[in-house]
Amino acid sequence: MIEAAADGRITTVTLARPERRNALTPAGLDALRAAVADAETSVVSLRGAGEAFCAGADLDVVDGLDGDAAADLARRGQRTATAIAxxxxxxxxxxxxxxRGGGLELALACDLRVATPxxxxxxxxxxFGLFGAWGGTVRLPRVxxxxxxxxxxxxxxxxxxAEARRMGLVSRVVEDPRAVAEQIADNDPAALSVVKERLRDDADPETREEREAAxxxxxxxxxxSRKG
Structure with a gap:
């Protein structure tokens, strides 16, 4: 369901369940979280196999869940999104x-969203009587x-x-999103990590500026030291 392959400074993580539009089960969420956590490259490229990026939660699974199990699914999705962020x-x-749904929410947790036309x-x-509970009500208004x-x-x-680009939901519309990942991976890994950390910092402005300078x-x- 989840495939990960490292190539140079990019790890490609693929949601590989095209027959279900890459809908995720609880096990799929856990596998996705592990794949991102285990990546040792400066950039992770997250993609979907087939004709969809991700349809979100597998509704066949959701429809069989009681209240406690449904809450657990939501928490698994939130943990996975947090691991990405x-x-x-x-x-x-x-x-x-x-x-769609959880698929959009996982994309929202990523540092950059790049779309094809x-x-x-x-x-x-x-x-159908639900809402986005993998952090969607938190991240969507922020974005x-x-x-x-x-x-x-x-x-x-x-x-x-095009509309997603206009509203800031995606940063670029390109034919090949992999090319954007490669462009980012060409940069210094330490600087990339620091910039991500600084932009994600939600402390007060004064603290953020102190951390930025440090x-x-x-x-x-x-x-x-590297230049000698």
Missing amino acids: ESDSVVVAGVDGAA AATFAEPGVE VGEGEAMDLALSGRVVDA AFADLAADRR
């Missing part, structure tokens, strides 16, 4: 085809703003790559 690697979601996005949970988040989550409507000093010292 907190990875030492820069995680780039390459969205080609549909990203065929990509589409939606939070369709309200159509696109409360107004756009309310629109997407309450309507369940599908947006294409991190810059550390990198500068490392650069000086």
